[in-house]
Every structure is written in structure tokens, then in C-alpha cells.
Amino acid sequence: MKFQGYDTGGFYDEMFTADGTPRPGYEQLMDRIQALPEGEINARQAAAEQLFYDLGITFTVYGHTEGTEKIFPFDIIPRIIDRTEWEHIESGLKQRIYALNLFINDVYHDQSIVKDGIVPAELIESADGYFPECASIDPPRGVWCHITGTDLVRDDKGDIYVLEDNLRSPSGVSYVLANRRVLKRTLPLLFQRMNIRPVDDYPAMLLDMMYDVAPPTADRVTAAILTPGMYNSAYYEHSYLAMQSGVELLEGRDMVVQDGYVKMRTTRGLERVDVIYRRVGEDFIDPLVFRPESLLGVPGIMEVYKAGRVTLANAPGTGVADDKVIYSYVPKIIKYYLGEDAILPNVPTYICSQKKECEYVLDNLDTLVVKAANESGGYGMLIGPASTSQQRDEFAAKIRANPRNYMAQPTLNLSRAPVIVGDHFEGRHIDLRPYILYGEEIRVLPGGLTRVALVKDSLVVNSSQGGGSKDTWVLG
Amino acid sequence: MLSRVADSLYWMGRYIERAENIARFLDVNWHLTLDMALMQQNHWSALVSVTGDMEVYRSFYKEETSHNVIRFLTIDRDYANSIWSCLHNARENARAVRDLIPIEMWELINVFFHSIDKQAKHPVEIFDNPYTFCDEVKRRCLTISGLAGDAMDHGEEWLFYRLGHMLERADKTSRILDVKYFVLLPDILDVGAVIDVVQWSALLKATSSFQAYRHRQAPMTPAGVTRFMLMDHQFPRSVLYCLTEAQRLLHELTGTRIGYYSNDAEKLLGQLCAELSFQGIEDILNQGLHEFTDRLQLKINGVDTAIFKTFFAVLDPVAAETAEQ
Numbered sequence: 001m002k003f004q005g006y007d008t009g010g011f012y013d014e015m016f017t018a019d020g021t022p023r024p025g026y027e028q029l030m031d032r033i034q035a036l037p038e039g040e041i042n043a044r045q046a047a048a049e050q051l052f053y054d055l056g057i058t059f060t061v062y063g064h065t066e067g068t069e070k071i072f073p074f075d076i077i078p079r080i081i082d083r084t085e086w087e088h089i090e091s092g093l094k095q096r097i098y099a100l101n102l103f104i105n106d107v108y109h110d111q112s113i114v115k116d117g118i119v120p121a122e123l124i125e126s127a128d129g130y131f132p133e134c135a136s137i138d139p140p141r142g143v144w145c146h147i148t149g150t151d152l153v154r155d156d157k158g159d160i161y162v163l164e165d166n167l168r169s170p171s172g173v174s175y176v177l178a179n180r181r182v183l184k185r186t187l188p189l190l191f192q193r194m195n196i197r198p199v200d201d202y203p204a205m206l207l208d209m210m211y212d213v214a215p216p217t218a219d220r221v222t223a224a225i226l227t228p229g230m231y232n233s234a235y236y237e238h239s240y241l242a243m244q245s246g247v248e249l250l251e252g253r254d255m256v257v258q259d260g261y262v263k264m265r266t267t268r269g270l271e272r273v274d275v276i277y278r279r280v281g282e283d284f285i286d287p288l289v290f291r292p293e294s295l296l297g298v299p300g301i302m303e304v305y306k307a308g309r310v311t312l313a314n315a316p317g318t319g320v321a322d323d324k325v326i327y328s329y330v331p332k333i334i335k336y337y338l339g340e341d342a343i344l345p346n347v348p349t350y351i352c353s354q355k356k357e358c359e360y361v362l363d364n365l366d367t368l369v370v371k372a373a374n375e376s377g378g379y380g381m382l383i384g385p386a387s388t389s390q391q392r393d394e395f396a397a398k399i400r401a402n403p404r405n406y407m408a409q410p411t412l413n414l415s416r417a418p419v420i421v422g423d424h425f426e427g428r429h430i431d432l433r434p435y436i437l438y439g440e441e442i443r444v445l446p447g448g449l450t451r452v453a454l455v456k457d458s459l460v461v462n463s464s465q466g467g468g469s470k471d472t473w474v475l476g
Numbered sequence: 477m478l479s480r481v482a483d484s485l486y487w488m489g490r491y492i493e494r495a496e497n498i499a500r501f502l503d504v505n506w507h508l509t510l511d512m513a514l515m516q517q518n519h520w521s522a523l524v525s526v527t528g529d530m531e532v533y534r535s536f537y538k539e540e541t542s543h544n545v546i547r548f549l550t551i552d553r554d555y556a557n558s559i560w561s562c563l564h565n566a567r568e569n570a571r572a573v574r575d576l577i578p579i580e581m582w583e584l585i586n587v588f589f590h591s592i593d594k595q596a597k598h599p600v601e602i603f604d605n606p607y608t609f610c611d612e613v614k615r616r617c618l619t620i621s622g623l624a625g626d627a628m629d630h631g632e633e634w635l636f637y638r639l640g641h642m643l644e645r646a647d648k649t650s651r652i653l654d655v656k657y658f659v660l661l662p663d664i665l666d667v668g669a670v671i672d673v674v675q676w677s678a679l680l681k682a683t684s685s686f687q688a689y690r691h692r693q694a695p696m697t698p699a700g701v702t703r704f705m706l707m708d709h710q711f712p713r714s715v716l717y718c719l720t721e722a723q724r725l726l727h728e729l730t731g732t733r734i735g736y737y738s739n740d741a742e743k744l745l746g747q748l749c750a751e752l753s754f755q756g757i758e759d760i761l762n763q764g765l766h767e768f769t770d771r772l773q774l775k776i777n778g779v780d781t782a783i784f785k786t787f788f789a790v791l792d793p794v795a796a797e798t799a800e801q
Contacts, residue, residue: 055579056571056586230571243575254478265479267632267729267787 001041002034006418006425012156013427014079014417025080025194025475032190033077045076045420048182057178057236072175073468075419076186079430079450086446086474089152089160092344093434094442097148099334100165100321101438104144106337107320108135118336119329123353126404127326128374129168129319131282133289137306139315140213141440146313147206147277148436149173149448152344154415161347161412163431165330167322168314169279172449172469173202173435174237177244179449179471195476197446203244205437205445210247210275212439213311218274224248224264226278226285228296238279248273252280257300262310275311282316324373324407325351348410352403361408362399365392368408369459370399383459385411414459417470419452429453431461432472447472477632481576483788484569485633488577489640491566492585495559496617497648501526501655502549503610504682509542511674520545526651527557528773543603550609551596559613560596563589578627581620588616632729639725639783646718647776650769652682653705676701683713702765703757715772716752722779723749729787741782748775 008016015026022030033041052058052071081089106113107124114121124130149170151163180199184191210223227238229251242249254264255273263270283290285297304310320326328349331342350368352358361368365384372380382395399406416427434448450470451461461467505523521540524533532555537544552558567589574582595602595609602609621641628634673696680686680701688711694700708714712721723745727734730742737743752772760768 053590054583054587056574056582230568235571236574239571239574243579248478249575250478251480254480267477267479267482267636 001036001038001420001423001425003030003418003425007427009416009427010156011413011427011429012154012158012415014154014415014430015077016418023080023082025082025473028190028194029078029080032187041076041420042423044186048074048076048186051182051185052178055178057175073452073454074179074182075452075454075468075470076183077418077420077425078183078187078471078473079417079432080473080475081432081447082475085160089344089434090444090446092160092162092342093150093436093444095334095338095340095343096150096162096165096330097145097436097438097442099337100167100330101143101145102337103333104167104315104318104321105142108137108317113333113336116336118332119326123323123326123329123404124320127320127323129317129322131290131317131320133302134315134317137315137317138308140215140308140311143213143438144315145318145321146209146213146315146438148438149433150436152432152434153347153412154432156413156415158415160344162330162344163347164324165322165327166433167318169281170433170435171234171237171279172433172451173445174240175469176435176445176447176449176472177202177240179469183471194473197474197476199445199447202435202445203241205443206241206277207245207247209437209439209443210245210277210311210313213313214275215308215311217309218272221274222248222272223275224250224273224277226250226252226276226280228252228280228284232279234279241277247277250276252285252294252296252298255298255301257298257304260304260307260309262298262301262304273310275313277313282312282319285312285316319374324371325353325404328407347412350408352399352406352408358399358403361406362396364408365396367411369411370395370406370408373405373407383411386459411459414453417450417452419454419468419470426456428456429459429461430470446474446476477636479788481573482632482636483784484572485576485636486640486783486788488566488569488573488585489637490644491562491569492617492620493641493644494557494648495562495566496614497645497652498527498549498557498559498562499610499613499617500684501652501682502546502606503614504678506606506610507681508675508678522655524548526655528651529555529557546603546606547599550602550606551592551599553596560592563592573633576633578623580627581623584616584620584623588620591616635725635729636787639722639729642718642722642725643776643780645713646715646722647773649683649705649713649715649718650772650776652679653702654766654769655679655682679705685711685713699757699761702761706757706760707752716749719745719749719752719776726783739782739786741779741786744775744782745779748772748779 006016008018016022049071052074058071103113113119114124145167147170149166149172151166152160153163154160176199207223211221214221224247225238225242227235227249229235239249248264250264255262256265256270258270262273264273278285280296284294286299286302287294287297288299289302301310305312328346328351331346334340334342350357350361352361361370365382366387368384370382382391414429414431417430418425419428430450430452432448432450435445437443450472452468452470453459453461454468455466458466501523505519509519520542523545524530524540533548536552536554537548548555549558551560553560555561567585570577570582570585591612624637628637676696676698677686680689683705685704689701689704704711705714707716709717711717723734726742726745730738732738732742737746
């Protein structure tokens with residue numbers, strides 16, 4: 001299969017410049033793919049898909065009745081990021097996470113950023129991710145956001161922007177590892193010839209981070225991942241990370257609080273747990289403090305956490321910095337705590353709680369992307385250019401009813417990358433979700449998950465909305 | 477090890493073994509019917525009787541035709557012990573412990589289920605010739621067992637998994653033997669007839685023990701075959717062999733020496749092993765083989781319940797404290 005006739009369609013293409021020259025790092029990939037015999041690339045694509053199926057690397061789609069398991073669609077043409085650009089991204093992410101962590105800690109302590117008039121108090125208090133129960137807690141090392149998956153996009157000029165911070169419970173890292181495993185089997189020659197930075201040490205990095213933030217009193221640390229259970233859409237990821245890092249995979253019902261500690265039920269009685277990477281929302285984690293109907297958590301765990309006898313990662317309450325309206329303040333937050341300008345810019349954002357901006361949003365619904373402040377996964381959003389007038393009217397009513405809950409951004413022309421469509425390549429819009437761990441220091445996994453909007457012309461990359469992924473190569 | 481995880485490993489072992497045994501007796505029955513075209517009807521209902529689920533069967537189907545029985549045992553999603561259901565459950569249990577079992581093991585189970593699930597959509601081939609299907613099930617189950625033995629950590633994971641295997645196999649071998657009650661001796665006068673050798677041989681073949689039995693150069697008599705299947709010391713599917721192995725695993729889990737007990741599971745299994753070890757085959761045949769296997773199965777169930785109470789149902793601390801007062 002050849003790239004001849006591949007149309008970049010006027011968008012920024014990750015692989016080719018507008019005149020069809022491969023960008024730095026992509027030359028060898030192009031040569032290798034074009035050197036394959038006719039039909040071979042399709043055969044390898046099919047083999048890769050079968051591999052995902054056999055490995056049981058599947059996810060569950062909510063509301064999908066016939067066969068709840070699906071393969072996360074995967075395209076074998078990798079996305080490549082050269083060294084210089086990656087260094088820029090990495091330093092930008094470290095700066096952002098460092099500042100956001102200081103912000104969260106401040107929110108739950110002195111709130112000096114409010115007192116100094118940078119972020120309005122009512123914005124914090126009305127954020128869904130703000131939990132007053134977390135006030136004056138001091139997590140080990142002062143780290144709140146241990147695991148982050150920041151969404152980055154590139155616009156048509158080629159600049160990288162931060163789209164969302166995802167500080168609560170970002171998923172997808174197991175696909176980074178699985179994609180790499182599959183692609184090493186699919187295009188082994190390129191791995192021999194190119195200097196591609198490995199990602200396989202993520203589980204070890206995760207384990208290091210968990211040990212870094214263990215309660216100082218724990219002598220022999222037992223770390224665990226808390227999953228909602230095997231019917232959760234991300235269960236594969238929870239079990240994979242537990243397996244690869246060698247930690248316990250627990251459900252809420254596996255644990256109890258006894259004598260001031262969190263303990264798990266084992267065949268030899270109850271044993272202490274010290275660090276819990278929770279993949280359960282904080283509002284579900286303790287029915288005595290948050291949602292009383294929750295069966296996913298452990299009654300009394302917050303009391304143990306407050307006493308510093310168990311570490312929860314991410315710390316309950318980090319969601320306050322994940323609010324899509326507070327997002328618009330992040331450049332100011334970085335400036336306030338670090339005295340620096342943001343290395344990675346935000347996408348311009350209109351906040352509906354501000355009257356003038358709200359009017360602008362309501363007048364320009366057909367060109368904007370409107371998002372609910374606390375939704376994720378591509379739910380609760382309106383993509384103006386692709387919407388009907390009826391959808392716009394419905395959304396306008398929602399915004400008027402609860403302006404605080406909405407923000408809007410210009411519809412970005414996300415960059416595209418070639419994917420295999422039948423017997424040729426076509427451009428599809430993509431984004432990038434790098435994964436950042438914060439323990440003793442901040443570490444960024446090279447690359448991340450490149451998500452692809454597989455539906456032609458679509459801008460929504462979420463797996464729940466027809467998105468797929470690609471392996472992401474950072475060149476060393 | 478987490479109680480929930482131990483429970484899943486144990487049941488994963490049981491379900492894999494169950495699927496294999498269903499394939500075994502279905503396969504043998506199929507071959508037997510080819511030799512005795514006229515007796516078919518009786519044979520197929522006997523197969524259902526062996527499962528102990530005749531009532532369930534009758535609530536689903538009117539007659540015990542070969543198609544119905546094969547459907548029931550292989551791909552019936554509504555029947556909790558069909559091969560499809562066993563593999564579905566084995567896979568769900570494997571998924572729950574996916575982080576603890578070798579990746580290849582999960583892969584085998586996953587691919588296995590998908591293969592059966594796919595074939596279940598075109599069942600006519602299975603109904604017309606279950607041999608290929610049964611053969612695949614047996615081979616895949618054995619591959620999983622082999623992989624488990626050679627790739628699993630032989631700590632608690634393995635002990636619980638293997639314990640499930642052994643108890644299930646003991647139960648199923650006794651059930652296969654029980655076919656005799658339903659088919660082989662419908663009329664006591666048939667003993668010694670020519671057809672008998674074929675049928676007793678089939679019984680041995682169902683447990684892959686025909687060659688082993690022949691190797692011992694024992695005549696094909698009811699007492700000989702029964703003794704072999706119940707209490708042979710070397711054959712890994714004999715009931716006593718499985719129970720003794722289960723006992724060893726159980727004691728390795730707790731660290732209690734064999735001959736003593738520290739919980740109900742050890743106590744009941746110890747009694748059962750002793751009873752079987754020190755009874756002659758004549759004693760068993762005198763009390764009636766069916767009555768004997770019936771009681772045996774009940775006692776194995778008792779061991780299963782005791783294992784659940786000892787290892788899987790850990791008391792809440794509140795309840796535990798109350799119990800101490």
C-alpha cells in the first residue's frame with residue numbers, strides 16, 4: 001500500500017507536510033510500509049486486531065446489548081514525536097502538574113490563591129470535584145495528583161495545546177503498553193532500526209510512585225489497586241496494571257477497617273493495606289462520608305486516610321482542579337505559584353458563568369464546542385459545526401439554566417494522521433494523552449495514548465464514541 | 477491471598493475440569509451409540525442422569541433425543557453446567573484473577589471460550605458429530621492444565637486452583653462410574669454378556685483409563701473396573717487418587733500435617749479418604765454401587781462447603797469479635 005495520493009485535506013498532518021514530504025522521524029516508517037508487498041499491511045492490521053481479541057484486551061460499552069465486549073479499535077501506523085518536540089511537551093506537563101498540585105493543596109489549606117483574588121471562591125466551592133471533607137489533610141510528600149492523563153491537541157498551525165487535565169482517574173495507559181506489545185510484533189524491523197523510547201517500565205514507575213507516597217509509618221508496604229470490579233469498562237486496565245506491578249487488585253468488598261487500619265480479607269485472615277491506587281471515584285469510596293448507597297468503597301476508609309494510616313492515590317478532592325471552568329484559570333495558577341508562563345498553552349475558553357462570555361457562547365453555538373464542567377468521556381458536549389439547530393436550542397436552554405456548569409471553546413481543527421481505510425490511507429483527527437506520575441518527583445511516560453477519531457471528519461476521539469488508538473513513538 | 481481471589485481460582489479449576497469431563501462422557505456415549513444403534517434412547521437419558529440434573533433437563537426439553545441431550549450438555553446457555561456455561565464461568569473467574577495467572581493461561585481460556593461460543597452459533601455440526609467438538613474441548617482443557625502446572629506460581633494460587641480441579645474430577649469420575657447403574661446394569665441378568673465388555677471399556681475410555689487398565693492385565697470385570705476407577709493408587713483420575721491429592725493440597729495450604737486437622741475441610745476430607753482407602757471393592761458392591769457413589773458425591777459436596785467456610789467466607793471483624801465473646 002502506498003501513500004501516493006494521500007490527501008492531507010488542508011489540515012496539519014502528523015506524518016506529511018502540505019507538499020507531501022514526510023516530517024522528521026517518519027521517513028523510515030514510510031519507506032518500510034511502502035516496501036511491504038501488496039496486501040501485507042492489511043494482513044498485519046488484521047493480525048494485530050486478532051491479537052487484541054485473543055489477548056482479551058477489550059472494553060465494555062455502556063448501553064451496548066449484543067456482546068458487551070469490544071476491541072478498542074487500533075490502527076497499526078504509529079504516530080511519531082521527535083525528540084525536540086517531546087522535550088517541550090514533557091517540560092510543559094511537569095510544570096503544569098507541579099502547579100496544579102500546589103493549587104489543590106492550597107485549596108484544601110489556606111486558599112491564598114482565593115485571598116489574593118486570582119480564583120474566585122464561589123468557583124471552587126461550586127466545583128463538583130471540590131470536597132470540603134478533604135480540608136487540612138496533608139497527604140505524604142504533599143502530593144495530591146499522583147496519576148494524571150493530560151489531553152493534548154495540535155491545531156492547524158501545528159501548535160500543541162492542553163485540552164483537559166484529567167486529574168481524577170485517567171484511563172488508557174494499559175492500551176499504551178498493549179499497543180506497543182502488538183506493534184513490536186507487527187513492525188519489528190522498525191524497532192531494530194529506529195531509536196524508539198520504551199514504555200514498558202510504566203508499571204515499575206507506578207510501583208515506585210506508590211512506595212514513594214506510602215504512609216511513613218508503614219514498615220513493609222502493601223500496595224493495591226482498587227477497582228469497581230470486573231464489569232467496569234476499564235477492568236482490563238486495572239488487572240493489567242496490578243499484574244504488571246505486582247500489587248493486589250482489590251474490590252471494596254475485599255477490605256474492611258479494623259483497629260484504625262485498612263485491611264484486606266485473605267485466606268489467612270485480615271492483612272493491612274498501605275497504599276491504594278483508587279480507580280473508584282472519591283464520592284464512592286466511603287459510604288460513611290460520601291454517597292451512602294455506594295457498595296464500591298470501604299466504610300470508614302476516609303477516617304483512616306485522614307489519620308495518615310493509608311494513602312489514597314489520587315488523593316480525594318483532586319477533582320477540583322479538573323473542573324473544566326477552573327481549567328481556564330490554569331495559566332494564572334501556574335503564574336501565581338511558579339512565577340512562570342505556561343509552557344503549554346490552554347485552548348481559549350469562554351466561561352458561561354461570566355455574563356459577557358455566556359452571551360458570546362449563546363450567539364456562536366454553531367462554531368463552538370460546548371462542554372459541561374464535570375463530564376468526561378465525550379459525554380455532555382455539543383460540537384457546534386456538527387450540530388442541528390434543535391440540538392443547539394436544547395443546549396442553549398441547559399446553559400441558561402445552569403451557566404456555571406458550562407464552558408465553550410472554538411472548534412479546533414485537530415491535526416490528522418494517516419490510518420488504513422480498506423486499500424488506502426486516509427487522514428483522521430487525533431489527540432494525545434500522556435501519562436504523568438507524581439511521587440518523589442514528577443515523571444512522564446514517553447509518548448502516551450494517541451487517540452484517533454476513526455469516523456471520517458469526526459473530532460471526537462473518545463473510545464465510547466467510536467474512537468481508536470495508535471502506538472505513539474517518541475524518538476530518543 | 478485474598479479470599480475472593482482464592483474462591484475464583486478454585487472455581488476456575490472446577491469449571492475447566494467440569495467442561496473436560498462433560499466432553500469426555502459425551503464423547504464416549506456418542507461412540508457407544510454407534511455400536512448399539514437400537515439402544516440409543518436409553519443411553520442419552522442416562523447421560524443426563526449422570527449430571528444429576530434430570531429435573532433441569534425435563535424443564536427445558538420434552539424428550540431425551542440425541543440432539544436435545546447434546547445441545548443441553550454442550551451449548552445450552554440456560555443450563556448452568558453445559559460446556560458453554562462452564563467455559564463462560566471459567567473465563568469470568570479467570571478474568572477476576574487475571575492479574576495473578578500467567579498471561580498465556582488467560583489467553584488460552586479466552587480463545588477457548590470464543591471458539592466454543594462461535595461454534596455454538598452453528599450447532600448442527602456438533603449435533604451430527606460431537607466428536608470434533610469434544611476432542612477440541614478435551615485438548616484445550618488439558619493444555620490449560622498443563623500450562624497451569626508449568627507456568628503458575630506454585631504458591632496458594634496453584635493450590636486453590638488445583639484443589640478445585642481435584643475435587644471436581646473426583647466427583648465426575650464417580651458420576652461416570654454411576655452410568656453403570658443407569659445403563660450398564662438395567663437388568664442384573666445382563667452381567668457377563670458380550671455387550672458388557674464393550675460398555676465397561678467405554679467407561680474406562682471416558683476417563684482415558686482404558687490403556688492404563690489394560691496395562692494392569694486385569695480382566696474386564698465389573699469389580700475390576702469399579703475398583704480401578706474408585707481407588708487405583710496410580711491412575712490420576714481415580715476417585716481416591718484425586719481425593720488424596722486434594723488432601724495433600726489442602727494440608728499444604730494450612731501447614732497441618734496429614735493425619736491431623738485444623739479445620740472442617742481437612743476433617744471431612746480426611747474421613748472420606750480413610751473410608752475409601754480402607755474399604756474393599758466387595759464391601760462397596762455389596763452395599764450397592766449407586767448408593768455408594770451417591771453418598772460419595774454428597775460427602776464431596778460437604779468438603780466443598782467446608783472449604784468455602786474455611787477460606788472464602790472470611791468473617792467481618794465485628795462478627796469475629798462477637799464470636800470470641
